[in-house]
Amino acid sequence: MDSNVIYKTILDQREELSLMTNEDFVYRNEVNQISLNTKQAQVVIGVRRSGKSTLCHMALRNAGIVYGYVNFDDDRMANLMVEDLNFVLEAIYRVYGNDVKHIFFDEIQNVDGWHLFINRLLRQGLHIVITGSNARLLSSELATHLTGRYNEIRLFPFSFRDYCVAKEIETDIPTTKNMALLKNTLDEYLIEGGFPEIASLPDKQGYVSSLIDAIITKDIMPRFHIRNANALKTLANHLINNVGQIINMKELVETLKIGSDKTIRNYIDFLAQAFLIVPLTKFSYKSSERLRSNKAYIVDTGMLTFRPNLLATENLGWRLENAVLLELQRRNMPLCRDVFYYRPVSRLKEVDFVIAERGNVMELIQVSYDIGTPKTLSRELSALVDASRKTGCKKLTLIACSETRKEKISDMEINVISAIEWLLTK
Numbered sequence: 001m002d003s004n005v006i007y008k009t010i011l012d013q014r015e016e017l018s019l020m021t022n023e024d025f026v027y028r029n030e031v032n033q034i035s036l037n038t039k040q041a042q043v044v045i046g047v048r049r050s051g052k053s054t055l056c057h058m059a060l061r062n063a064g065i066v067y068g069y070v071n072f073d074d075d076r077m078a079n080l081m082v083e084d085l086n087f088v089l090e091a092i093y094r095v096y097g098n099d100v101k102h103i104f105f106d107e108i109q110n111v112d113g114w115h116l117f118i119n120r121l122l123r124q125g126l127h128i129v130i131t132g133s134n135a136r137l138l139s140s141e142l143a144t145h146l147t148g149r150y151n152e153i154r155l156f157p158f159s160f161r162d163y164c165v166a167k168e169i170e171t172d173i174p175t176t177k178n179m180a181l182l183k184n185t186l187d188e189y190l191i192e193g194g195f196p197e198i199a200s201l202p203d204k205q206g207y208v209s210s211l212i213d214a215i216i217t218k219d220i221m222p223r224f225h226i227r228n229a230n231a232l233k234t235l236a237n238h239l240i241n242n243v244g245q246i247i248n249m250k251e252l253v254e255t256l257k258i259g260s261d262k263t264i265r266n267y268i269d270f271l272a273q274a275f276l277i278v279p280l281t282k283f284s285y286k287s288s289e290r291l292r293s294n295k296a297y298i299v300d301t302g303m304l305t306f307r308p309n310l311l312a313t314e315n316l317g318w319r320l321e322n323a324v325l326l327e328l329q330r331r332n333m334p335l336c337r338d339v340f341y342y343r344p345v346s347r348l349k350e351v352d353f354v355i356a357e358r359g360n361v362m363e364l365i366q367v368s369y370d371i372g373t374p375k376t377l378s379r380e381l382s383a384l385v386d387a388s389r390k391t392g393c394k395k396l397t398l399i400a401c402s403e404t405r406k407e408k409i410s411d412m413e414i415n416v417i418s419a420i421e422w423l424l425t426k
Contacts, residue, residue, distance in 0.1 A: 001084045007091040009076045010069075014095055017057075017069055025058045026051075026158070026166045026196070029426065033153045033334055034059040034129070036102065041118055041128040041146060045137055046155035047275035047299045048211060048219075051196045052131040053106050055155060060104060060129065067102035067129075068092040072110045082113030089121075104129040109137035115145035122149050133219070133275070154333055156326050157300045158194030160186065160423040166199065171424050182420050183401070190319035193302020208306035212236065212276070219274045226270070231258045235267050239277055239296045240303055244321050246293050268296065275299055278325065283340035283354040283361075283391075295341060297322050317369040320419060321352055324367045324399055327423060328353055337362065342387045349383040354391070361393040371400045371416075381409045388412060397422075 028051070034042050036059065044052045053071075060067050070088055072080065080088075092103060103121070108114045109132040121128055130137075142150055164171050169185055170178060192198060201207050216232050226232060234256055239247070247268065249261040258264060271277045280295040298304060301319045328339045332355060342351035342364065353365040364387050371377040384396040396414040398407070399422050407414045 001080055001087070003087040003090070005076060006080075006084065006087045007094060009074060010088070010091045010095050013069060013071050013074070020057065022058070022061055025054055026162050027058065028055055028155075028159075028162055029330070030055055030153055030155055031059045031062065033151075035151055036060065036063050036065060036127055036129075038127075038151070039122065039125075039149065041122060041130055041150040042153065043137075043142060043146075043150045044129070044131045044153045044155055045275075046133060047157070048133045048215060049195055049197060050133070050155050050157045050275075050299075052133065052155050054196070055153075056104050056106075056129050056131060060102065065102050066096070066100060067104055068096040068100045069104045069106070070108075071106040073107040077110070080111050082111060082117060085111065085114070085117040101125075102127040102129070104131075106131050107133070119146065119149065122146075154329070156194070156330060157302075158196055159327060159330060160189050160194075160323065160420075161426070163189045163194055164424070166196065179420070186401075186420055186423070187316065190301050190316055190323060191305050193300040193305065195300055195302055198302055198306075204302070205306040208303055212303065212307070215274050215276050220270045224266075224270050226267075228258075231256070232267055232270075234258070235264070236271055236276060237307070239268070239271070240298050240307070242296075243298050243304060244295055244318055246295055268294075276303075278329065280325065281340050283342045283356065285359070293343070297325050299326070317367075320369045320399075320401070321367045323423070324365070324419075325353065328355065328365070342391070344386065344390065349386045351383050351387040354387075354393075361391040363395040363397060364388060364391065364393050365397045365399060367419075368398065368400045369419075371398070371402055377407075378409075381407055381414055384414055385410050385412050 036042070044056055046052055070092065092100065103126060105128065108130055118128055118130070142152060158166065161171065164185060167185065169181060198204055198207055216236060217229055220226060220232065221229060235258060238256065249264050252264050253261050272279050276299055278297040278299055280297060281290050282293045284290050301322050304319065325339065332339055337355055337357045340354040340356060342354045351364050352367045354361055355363040355365065364384055366380045366384050368376065368380050371380060380398055384398065388394065388396055396412065398414055398416045399419050400416060401419050402416060404418045404421055405416050407416050
């Protein structure tokens with residue numbers, strides 16, 4: 001590739017970068033996970049359009065660091081080969097100066113063999129930040145390619161707190177009026193979702209539809225050599241419509257007419273690796289049980305809403321459960337804690353989420369949008385008590401759209417916490 005084209009592209013990208021201001025950024029907690037002065041590459045991964053680039057720019061600018069920047073998701077970089085990356089480095093030094101020690105490579109996984117280049121820069125003592133959204137930047141491959149020389153940061157779309165900040169809604173004023181506003185905002189968040197750009201777009205359905213299509217046709221299909229796009233799209237839409245439900249492989253094979261259960265398992269794995277769905281495993285000390293009865297959640301509740309031929313209802317209960325799972329992932333992944341669901345042999349009294357650390361159950365969490373009736377409240381509390389007796393966990397939490405309080409049942413104390421309060425906890 002012509003080195004002058006590379007230089008001109010990076011020069012243009014610097015000009016575009018200069019137009020960005022910190023006032024345009026919503027501060028996100030994931031910034032704190034980016035370590036800018038270590039010998040490890042900082043790799044931010046996640047679904048398309050979740051704000052990975054903005055997060056990296058924010059981290060670098062907040063630290064007052066002068067850094068080089070290259071966006072490989074640029075049509076002028078489309079034919080770049082690994083042997084051209086040295087021209088990229090030369091152009092960075094020409095544009096940003098020879099003293100630059102930090103370089104941000106946006107979507108570098110578009111270049112085959114990128115890891116060889118990055119490893120060389122790390123050996124030279126440069127500090128590297130990388131983003132990637134498609135299935136060509138897999139966690140498993142990072143471990144192979146960068147051999148311990150990286151820190152992985154997983155980014156989801158906006159949390160509820162991020163969403164409130166973007167909407168300029170005060171989250172720390174407990175007045176009746178503001179609490180009513182937060183309640184309305186939560187319902188809006190559960191319907192609209194947290195993709196940073198979607199709130200300002202008139203055609204939300206077109207945005208979500210094209211996003212799902214890009215994940216399937218541009219990320220998954222080329223990476224895993226899949227030819228049947230319709231089958232994959234059908235499965236993806238089925239999982240989205242049945243968010244939080246146990247995946248029945250046999251039923252899917254019969255209903256969707258997609259190969260075998262092995263094909264279905266592979267497709268689900270591909271959708272998860274591209275960050276479209278978030279699988280959840282059953283809690284069990286038996287490995288064979290953890291391999292069965294997985295659930296699937298969606299990376300953003302807006303994908304439940306803005307799709308063509310939508311038949312799913314606007315069930316706020318399922319949406320709240322999905323939002324809680326995403327928040328649990330945000331909070332527990334950096335701590336190396338795992339999230340499961342609990343289902344006893346009787347299949348009754350299921351508990352939505354189990355937080356475990358190295359096999360020890362830390363917390364049991366039940367989610368219910370409405371616990372206004374005694375029957376509903378009793379059902380949710382008794383499920384937690386039953387799971388507590390089976391697992392030995394004493395930290396029991398019920399997240400609901402209600403007032404925060406304590407409940408006692410069968411000599412056990414359960415924390416009933418407002419969904420708004422829980423979601424806004426830092």
